[in-house]
Amino acid sequence: MNDNKIDELLQNFKEANLKPLWTLEHDVMPFSPKPNAIPWLWKWNKLYELAEDAGELITLEKGGDRRAIALANPGLGGMPFATETLWTAVQWLNGKEVAPAHRHTSQAIRFIVDGAGSYSTVEGDRVYLERGDLVLNPPMLWHDHGSDSDERAIWIDGLDIPLTKYLNANFFEHLHQDVQEVDTVKNYSILKYGAGTMKPAWERQKPMYPPISTFKWAKTEQALMDLAKSGDACPHDDIALEYINPITGSSVMKTFSCWIQMIRPNVHTQAHREVCSTVYFVFEGSGYSVIDGIRFDWQQGDLFVVPNWKLHEHVNTSEERAILFSLNDRPTMEALDKYREEKYQENGGHQEIKSVF
Amino acid sequence: MNDNKIDELLQNFKEANLKPLWTLEHDVMPFSPKPNAIPWLWKWNKLYELAEDAGELITLEKGGDRRAIALANPGLGGMPFATETLWTAVQWLNGKEVAPAHRHTSQAIRFIVDGAGSYSTVEGDRVYLERGDLVLNPPMLWHDHGSDSDERAIWIDGLDIPLTKYLNANFFEHLHQDVQEVDTVKNYSILKYGAGTMKPAWERQKPMYPPISTFKWAKTEQALMDLAKSGDACPHDDIALEYINPITGSSVMKTFSCWIQMIRPNVHTQAHREVCSTVYFVFEGSGYSVIDGIRFDWQQGDLFVVPNWKLHEHVNTSEERAILFSLNDRPTMEALDKYREEKYQENGGHQEIKSVF
Amino acid sequence: MNDNKIDELLQNFKEANLKPLWTLEHDVMPFSPKPNAIPWLWKWNKLYELAEDAGELITLEKGGDRRAIALANPGLGGMPFATETLWTAVQWLNGKEVAPAHRHTSQAIRFIVDGAGSYSTVEGDRVYLERGDLVLNPPMLWHDHGSDSDERAIWIDGLDIPLTKYLNANFFEHLHQDVQEVDTVKNYSILKYGAGTMKPAWERQKPMYPPISTFKWAKTEQALMDLAKSGDACPHDDIALEYINPITGSSVMKTFSCWIQMIRPNVHTQAHREVCSTVYFVFEGSGYSVIDGIRFDWQQGDLFVVPNWKLHEHVNTSEERAILFSLNDRPTMEALDKYREEKYQENGGHQEIKSVF
Amino acid sequence: MNDNKIDELLQNFKEANLKPLWTLEHDVMPFSPKPNAIPWLWKWNKLYELAEDAGELITLEKGGDRRAIALANPGLGGMPFATETLWTAVQWLNGKEVAPAHRHTSQAIRFIVDGAGSYSTVEGDRVYLERGDLVLNPPMLWHDHGSDSDERAIWIDGLDIPLTKYLNANFFEHLHQDVQEVDTVKNYSILKYGAGTMKPAWERQKPMYPPISTFKWAKTEQALMDLAKSGDACPHDDIALEYINPITGSSVMKTFSCWIQMIRPNVHTQAHREVCSTVYFVFEGSGYSVIDGIRFDWQQGDLFVVPNWKLHEHVNTSEERAILFSLNDRPTMEALDKYREEKYQENGGHQEIKSVF
Structure with missing residues (x-):
């Protein structure tokens, strides 16, 4: 009753x-966390082939703005989200093309796979793009991309679109003209703020985002090589660097962070899990990662995802260096007091491989 | 083709x-933001009646832990969420009952409607609850509730459950015993840290959460009366106070903030909209709010919701003071650089009323 | 050669x-530190008698501005400095007198011994002074004092004059009129910001100095009694509270901090030494302090000094509470990474008394 | 009477x-500030000649520790202080000599004039010194210097000795051995932390002092050249860079900051004055500065002082770049809320020259 x-x-x-x-x-x-996003890997061959097709079939017009093809994690119900908080896409720009100027509150970066004469302009500061460059688009700064050459350029987009959508915090505007006016000094922001260990003495404010528009690959690679020489390394990530705002030491964006890491030949890192999710792009080399007991073999160009609170470890099986670029939402977790980490203690820190992707 | x-x-x-x-x-x-949550109001009569029924029919056993009845915003597909990020529930505790000790990473507060001999114990610090008290449960602190009297107690729960779920950041644990050991000094944390303008001189660290377990109503009410006497007021919220961590000045939780505000008799505030969502509880008085052009009449005990980026203004139509307690996710928005505000400039700041709820 | x-x-x-x-x-x-300032004590009887003489003989005219009589530490070569960094003076204001408005970069406080109808006005915010009130004069705010009664008022001035002089950082200005315009709401800043655990919700900035002009004694005393009830105490300072900026938790001034502490009857604290100097004013009671092996007996009204890095401990020999107000330059030391502390481990933390002052 | x-x-x-x-x-x-320190200049010829004499006559023994010859500002009564807060000395190290390991709470830097096979070891991190390097000695880190070559090395010492003495905050210790054990990886800290725009991803703390022991000249010079190319410059200091802690963006020391600046050929900067004092070392080139109306002509190697609140402007009269290294106590002033600046508005920002030094 x-x-x-x-x-x-x-x-x-x-x-x-x-x-x-x-x-x-x-x-x-x-x-404990039960994410919907699942560990997944996208093969570069396939991505490239489909992006190339899109380059032929799809024109860049106002409205579309960007020929970006987003990773849609199979656990997220068809949404174009790599993890619950992170958007990652491959962007293809044909030669002589222009991706028109717009701005938005989503925080954004581009990691360049092949620059080929293309440029990025952020608030009038134009930088020509080379393989390995990291380009920043802090919120509400006008930005456009274009190409002076006949060749296609290709890069990886990283944004906090899913988080911004969840938070209902997006604003988006088109500029009245396709391409911004450009400063006369090329690489202006890198020249002015790029040293990292020094800053213009007369500027006293601490900018929320890095004042440099681009982290150039030559410097990034040097930093990786130097860190390796120092003899120190991370047990979970080997030779791992976080890109930072040189004026504050904080992550490049408020909602996510960018890393570059080298897994040295024959290194097998120890597993751990964290309250944060990560999208990896294989910039160089080959190897595999074990994520939640599943082995994901990767080669140059592949993208893969480690969801929240999943054990993960990385292995370079080759005699060449492997380099991973990644973005993770750890700054969001830390800002909201949600971050946690747990090391995998058993079996020397190595998971049993239960299946192969 | x-x-x-x-x-x-x-x-x-x-x-x-x-x-x-x-x-x-x-x-x-x-x-611009298009939230799924919609403006909505829950009537106290109905809430109370159903909570009373639950008090009779539903026993508190391990597993259930709390007799909490959550607001389910009709725009959120049946999920027990008041807005995309905020959980709000009415909690009913029968006389002599104990809500057993547990802890979790979700950040939590209780706002007491009727204390009636009940207490809250957070990490051994027991406080007896009175109408208007705000009780804090920072993440991963053990907490239990109980009643020494024969009467039921009732309060409003506020948590960041939806946000924590979205972020996949929840951890939850039961204590091995129902009720924690209790410190011998009653109101320990209030005695030690409650002054607000002074602090124990030998403690130098800055705690992330307020070291006081409870903001007592007597002090809160005095602060409202004092602020009113100062002659200053907010055009959008009249006599509005934010509860703060007295050692840092920050919001009580990292993901959300608690406010208490008095709309004075005959005051009609000016509309604005913000990138944040708010849940209001009518602690005293009657009046109405216009949210996105809809008029919501409210009386003591009612709960209502202002979703993200919706214009809102408040009106006290009576000759008595009206007091609103509220929680909002603005700290999340600010921490992630997503906050924005826009004042409604037309018609003296007053929206046209398009419909009545 | x-x-x-x-x-x-x-x-x-x-x-x-x-x-x-x-x-x-x-x-x-x-x-290790070898301060020039020496431990010293000034007797209230003497101070009062000389201040009273000054009240008769010395008129307040433009130029003089304040009838302030400064402690001149015998170790500091005749300079009017209590320690190397701190200025402390007794200020005497005759009935109906006005100490004209001025402002300066030195950071200043007043601790009221006897208010007797006098007031302090800081930037138009007038507060009537009562025994035990702490009044703030942050840098470059206009301030004047006056008396509506026929009686003399007397208080203790604390400033960072020696530090500011050393740093060559003083600026000083007279207002064109003796007395500022006064806000119509009395105690405006206390009404608006005095709660400490709440703040006006619409003000988002974090002020460098406390927005309240005065910490009233009634609240201070209550906080002392409450802290004593909490059961916690400092081994070196017994029931000790630091006055703080309620919006940031920082010390009231950037260069020095103010404390109020109760040494309970028969309490004998343990000695320690710190890289900072302190000036004490005996607000209530009697007892003694041992400073660097010298016993200083004190009674209500006395002032005494603990120089840098000198061991010190306090004793209440009576059956009544003893209350000490003090200022110390610890914030300067901490800001410049100079602070250190060392506990005295021998003999249960009690120094051997080598002499009596 | x-x-x-x-x-x-x-x-x-x-x-x-x-x-x-x-x-x-x-x-x-x-x-307004009336510093005792006066504008002054020390000629390199003289400094070098006397340092060389000291190299012959004075041996480095325990007790002496360093063959350092301090600037004694004529306004400071014979004290070895360049300004009220800053110590600057020329240090001479003979070939094969060792300056034994010690540590102290004074904050210290070395700017290398001629390295000549010498090294600095800070907490085991040994760096070989080259002209233009800036070496850091944060407080209480063990440090020693030595030379592997037959030639003398010479550098400029900068410390906050006067400030630390004034504050009575100095602690000093000798190591039990002359020379510390040395890490096996040379330039360890530079390799690990030197990039500035990236940091080891697994280290989360924000160190109070720069984790790099040395800012190498090659990178400093490149940063100056880059800043010049950016097209921006300071009206008062031309191409001016502040060395910073790359993990926090703060000045290298808590009490003082180090700058490197290039006055380009024929540049004449505009005068201003500040509540802070500065010691300049002419690293390259020639020109003059006007300080408080006095013209000070300078050439490579000269040292000169701008006291607190004195108008100053710089002129490069040659066709070659002039490079000034400097230290200033602005961080002290800012930390204590004492900093102020005033631009000289008359005569295009150029003072009338009243005398020549």
Whole structure:
């Protein structure tokens, strides 16, 4: 009889737009994270082939703005999101093409796979793009891309679109003209702020985002080689550098961070898991990662995802260096006091491989 | 013919778990926020009646832990979420009952409607609850509730459950015993840290969360009266106070903030909209709010929601003070550089009322 | 012969305005701090008697501005400085007198011994002064004092004058009129910001100095009593509170901090020493302090000084509470990374008394 | 008759170790800064000649530790201080000599004039010194210097000795051995942290001092050239860079900052004055500075001083670049809320030259 009354009560709750906690068990407050995103890998061959097709078939017109093809994690119900918070796409720009100027509150970066005469202009500061460059688009700065050459350029886009959408915080504007006016000094922001260990002495404010538009690959590579020489390394990530705002030491974006890391030949790192999700792009080399017991073999150009709280470790099986570029939402987790880490203690830190992707 | 090829390309994208930006238009990057949560109001009479029924029919056992009945915003597909990021529930505790000790990473507060001999114990610091008290449960601190009297107690729960779930950052643990050991000094944390303008001189660290477990109503009310006497007021919120961590000046939680505000008799505030969402509880008085052109009349005990980026203004139509307690996710927005505000400039700041809820 | 050459070299250095390190030994870089200020105590009877004489003989005219009589530490060569960094004076204001408005970059506080109808106005915010009130004068805010009654008022001034002089950072201005315009709301800043655990919700900036002009004694005393009830105490300072900026948790001034502390009856604290100097004012009670082995007996109204890095401990020999107000330059030391502390481990933390002052 | 009484009162004050404010006028609180340090210049020829003599006559033994010859500002009564807060010395190290390991709370840097096979070791991190390198000695880190070659090395020492002495905050210790153990990886800290725009991803703390022991000249020079190319410059200091902690963006020391600046050929900067003092070392080139109306001509190797609140402007009269290294106590002033700046508005920002030094 009581059961009938309880059923009636539940019905009454429903009609009143109420939901009792005790019917939810631990769906809303699980004992530990249960992400919907799943570990996944996208092969470069396939990505490139389809991007090339798009380059032929799809024109860049106002409205589209960018020929960007987003990773859609199979666990996220068809949404174009690599993880719950991160958007990652391959962007293809044909020779002589222009991706018109716009701005938005989503925080954005580009990691260049092949620059080929293309440029990025952020608030009038134009930089020509080379393989390995990291380009920043802080929120609400006007930016456009274009190509002076006949060749296609290709890069990886990283944005916090899923997070911004979830937070209902997006604003987006088109500029009245396709291409911004450009400063007369090329590489202006790199010349002015690029040293990292020094800053213009007369500027006293601490900018929220890095004042440099681009981290050039030559310097990044040098930093990786230097760190390797120092003799120190991370047990989980080997020779790993975080790109930082040189004036504050903070991550390049407020919601996500960018890393570059070298897994040296024959290095096998130890597994750990973190309350944050990461998208990796294989910039150089080959090897595999074990994510939640699944082995993902990767080669240059592949992209793969480590969802929240999944154990992961990396292995370089070759005699050449492997270099991974990645973005992760750890700054979001830290800002909101949600970050946690747990090292895998068993078996020397190496997971048992339960399956191969 | 090209169309066929494009269709084929789209099919290939789908099979490869890719999604092109140009098919999404501005679904993922809208020109301005388009929240799913809608403005809504829950009447106290109904809430109380159903909570009372639950008090009779539903026992508190391990597993359930709390007799909490959550607001389920009709725009959020049946999820027990008041807005995209905020959980708000009415909690009912019968006389002599104990809500057993647990802890979790979700950040939590309780605002007491009727204390009636009940207490809250956070990490051994027990405080007896009175109407208008704000009780804090910072993440991963053990907390339990109980009642020494024969009467039921009732309060409003506020948590960041939806955000924590979205971020996949929840951890939850039960204590091995129902009720924690209790410090011998009652109100310990209030006695030690409650002054606000002074602090124990020998403690130098800056705690991330307020070291006081409870903001007592007597002090809160005095602060409201004092602020009113100062002659200053907010055009949008009249006599509005934010509860703060007295050692840092920050919001009580990292992901959300708590406010108490008095709308004085006959005051009609000016509308504005913000990139943040708010849940209001009518602690005293009556009046109405206009949210996105809809008039919501409210009385003591009602709860209502202002979603993200919706214009809102408040009116006290009576000759008595009206007091609103609220929680909002502005700290999340500010930490991630997503906050924005826009004042409504037309018509003296007052929206046209298009409908009545 | 070499000695002659060395003498000649030293002479040459001198003529060239050079000074070799090796002739200085550890004068400039001692092995541990060797302050010039010495432990000292000024008796209230004497101070009061001389201040009263000054009240009769010395008129307040433009130029003089304040009838302030400064403690001149005998170790500091006749300078009016209590310690190397801190100025402390007794200020006497006759009934109906006005101490005209001025402002300066020195950071200043007043601790009221007897208010007697006098007021302090800081930037138009007038507060009537009562025994035990702490009044703030942040840098470059206009301030004047006056009396509406026929009686004299008396208080303790604390400023960073010696530090500001040393740093060559003082600016000083007279207002064109003796007395500022006054806000119509009395106690405006206390009403608006005095709660400490809450703040006006619409003000987002974090002010460098406390926005309240005065910490009223009634609240201070309550906080002391509450802290005593909490059961916690400092081994070196017993029931000790630091006044803080309620919006940031920082010390009231950037260069110095203010404390109020109660030594409970029969309490004998443990000695320690710190890289900072402190000036104490005995607000209530009697007892003694042992400073660097010297016993200083004190009674209500006395002022005494603990120089840098001198061991000190406090004793209340009576059955009544003793209350000490103090200022110390610890914020300066911490800001410049100079602070250190060392506990006295021997003999249960109690120094041997080598002499009595 | 009253005068007699006042005289008597003053005598009584004196005997009671009191000093009335009204007898001091604005000695202790001047209307604007009146530093004792005066503008001064030391010629390199003379400095070098005397340092060379010292190299012959004075041996480095325990106790002396360093063959450092300090600038003694003629306004500071024979004290070995360049300004009220800053110590600057020329240090001479003979070939094969060792300056034994010690540590102290004074914050210290070395700017290398001629390295010549010498090294600096800070906490085991050994760096070989080259002309133009800036070496850091944060407080209480063990450091020693030595030479592997037969030639003398020479550099400029910069420390906050006067400030630390004034604050009574110095601690000093000798290591039990002359020379520290050395890390096996040369330039360890530069390799690990030198990039500036990236940091080891697994280190999350923000170090108070730069984790790099040395800023190498090659990188510094490149940064100057790059900044010049950016087209931006400071009206008062031309191409001026502040060395920073790459992990926080703060000045290299808590009490003082180091700058490197290029005055381009024929540039004449505009005068301003600041609440801070600066010591300049002419690293390259020739020109003059006008300080408080006095023209100081300088050439490579000269050292000169701009005291607090003195107008100053710089001129490069040659066709070659002039490079000035400098240290200033602005971080002290900012930390204590004492900094101020005033631009000289008359005569196009150029002072009238009243005399030549």
